[in-house]
Amino acid sequence: MSADRPDRSDRSEDSPTRGIDDVVHQRVRLGVLTILNEARRVEFRFIQETMELTAGNLSQHLRVLEEAGLIKVTKGTEGRRPRTWVSVTRMGRTALHVEVDSLRSLVERVERAGEAPN
Amino acid sequence: MTWLVLHDKLICITNQNDDSTTSLAYADALRRRTRVARDGSWFALVVFGLVVLVAMNFYHVGDLSAHSFGCHGTADAFTCTSSVMGVGLFGSGLGSRFPLVNNVSAWATTYWVIAIFVGICLVVAFYWLRSRSSGVVGRIWPFACLATAALALAVASRGWVTVDIPGDFWQRGMQALFVIAIGLAVLAVLERRWSFSLFVAGFFALALLSSLYNVSNLFQRLGLGTWNGTSQGLPNLILPGLYLLVGGALFWAVGRRAGTRHP
Numbered sequence: 001m002s003a004d005r006p007d008r009s010d011r012s013e014d015s016p017t018r019g020i021d022d023v024v025h026q027r028v029r030l031g032v033l034t035i036l037n038e039a040r041r042v043e044f045r046f047i048q049e050t051m052e053l054t055a056g057n058l059s060q061h062l063r064v065l066e067e068a069g070l071i072k073v074t075k076g077t078e079g080r081r082p083r084t085w086v087s088v089t090r091m092g093r094t095a096l097h098v099e100v101d102s103l104r105s106l107v108e109r110v111e112r113a114g115e116a117p118n
Numbered sequence: 119m120t121w122l123v124l125h126d127k128l129i130c131i132t133n134q135n136d137d138s139t140t141s142l143a144y145a146d147a148l149r150r151r152t153r154v155a156r157d158g159s160w161f162a163l164v165v166f167g168l169v170v171l172v173a174m175n176f177y178h179v180g181d182l183s184a185h186s187f188g189c190h191g192t193a194d195a196f197t198c199t200s201s202v203m204g205v206g207l208f209g210s211g212l213g214s215r216f217p218l219v220n221n222v223s224a225w226a227t228t229y230w231v232i233a234i235f236v237g238i239c240l241v242v243a244f245y246w247l248r249s250r251s252s253g254v255v256g257r258i259w260p261f262a263c264l265a266t267a268a269l270a271l272a273v274a275s276r277g278w279v280t281v282d283i284p285g286d287f288w289q290r291g292m293q294a295l296f297v298i299a300i301g302l303a304v305l306a307v308l309e310r311r312w313s314f315s316l317f318v319a320g321f322f323a324l325a326l327l328s329s330l331y332n333v334s335n336l337f338q339r340l341g342l343g344t345w346n347g348t349s350q351g352l353p354n355l356i357l358p359g360l361y362l363l364v365g366g367a368l369f370w371a372v373g374r375r376a377g378t379r380h381p
Binding site for chain 2: 034035037039041042043050085103104106
C-alpha cells in the first residue's frame with residue numbers, strides 16, 4: 001500500500017470498523033472500484049455516465065485512487081477521439097474485497113446487536 | 119435505536135449501519151450495470167442455438183443406395199466402399215462424402231467444424247464491438263482460445279472416439295454439442311454469473327441426452343409430432359438448439375431490465 005495511506009494499527013482486532021479504509025470507503029471511490037472490478041478496463045466516459053459525475057469530480061477521485069496504487073489510468077486515442085482507460089490493480093481488488101467484507105460484517109454486527117434484548 | 123459495544127464503550131451506530139447498507143446497495147447496483155454493459159453471453163447462446171438448428175439440414179438424409187457416392191450395383195443389391203468411413207467425426211468424415219451414421223449427411227462434420235469456428239469468431243467480434251460502444255472491456259480471449267482448442271482436439275481425436283466412453287455415445291453423431299458446451303462453460307467462468315453457469319450445466323446434460331437417447335421418443339410421448347425414418351434424429355438437435363435460443367432471449371431480456379435500473 002502507499003506510504004501516505006492512514007495507519008489503522010490502533011484499531012483493535014475486534015473493532016467493527018477494522019478493515020475500513022478511508023481511501024476506499026468514500027462512496028464514489030467505492031463505486032469506481034466496484035465498476036473496475038467487473039472488467040479488464042473501463043473507459044472514463046462509462047464511469048462518469050454510470051455514476052452521474054462531472055468530469056472534474058471523477059478526475060479528482062481517480063487521482064486519489066491512482067496515488068494510492070489502487071487503479072491505473074491509461075490515456076490514448078482511437079482514431080481522432082481521445083480515450084482514457086481505467087483499470088484496477090491487484091492491490092485495488094484486494095482493498096475493495098476487504099472494504100466490502102468489512103461493511104458486510106459491520107451491518108451484520110449492528111443487526112445482531114439490534115435483535116439482542118435490551 | 120441500535121447500540122453496540124465498541125472499545126468497552128456503549129455507542130450508537132445506527133447511522134453508520136444505514137450508510138454501510140446504502141453503500142453496499144449502491145455498489146451492488148453499479149456492479150449489475152457494469153456486468154450488463156460488458157455481458158454478451160446471450161449473443162453466444164443465440165449464435166450457437168442457430169448453429170445447432172441449421173445442422174438439422176445434415177441429419178435427415180436417406181440411407182445409402184446404389185446411387186450414393188462410392189456405391190455400385192442394382193437397387194436391390196449394391197456394395198459401397200467403406201475404406202474411408204473410419205475417419206468419421208461428429209457423424210461423418212471431415213470432408214468425406216461417406217456417411218458414418220444413419221441419416222447423417224457426409225458433410226455434417228465439415229459443417230460443424232466451419233459453423234462452430236465461425237460462431238466463435240462472431241462471439242469474439244460481438245464482444246469487441248460491444249466494448250467499443252459501451253466502454254467496458256471484459257476478457258474474451260480465453261473463450262476464443264479454449265473453444266478453438268476444444269474444436270481442434272475433437273477433430274484430432276475424431277469426435278473423442280479414442281476415449282473409452284461406454285454406451286452408444288458415437289452412434290448419433292452429436293459430439294459437436296460438447297464442443298459448444300465446453301466453449302459456453304469457459305464463457306460462464308468469464309462472466310462469473312451463477313445463472314449462466316447453471317444454464318450451461320443444463321446444456322451439458324442435454325448434449326449427453328442427445329448423444330445417448332433418441333429424443334424423438336420423448337417428443338412422441340409428449341405429442342410433439344411424429345418422427346420416423348430420416349427425420350428420427352432431428353429432435354436430438356431441436357431440443358438443445360431451442361434451449362440455447364430461448365435461453366439467449368431470456369438472458370438478453372433479463373440483462374436489458376437490469377441495465378435500466380438506476381444505482
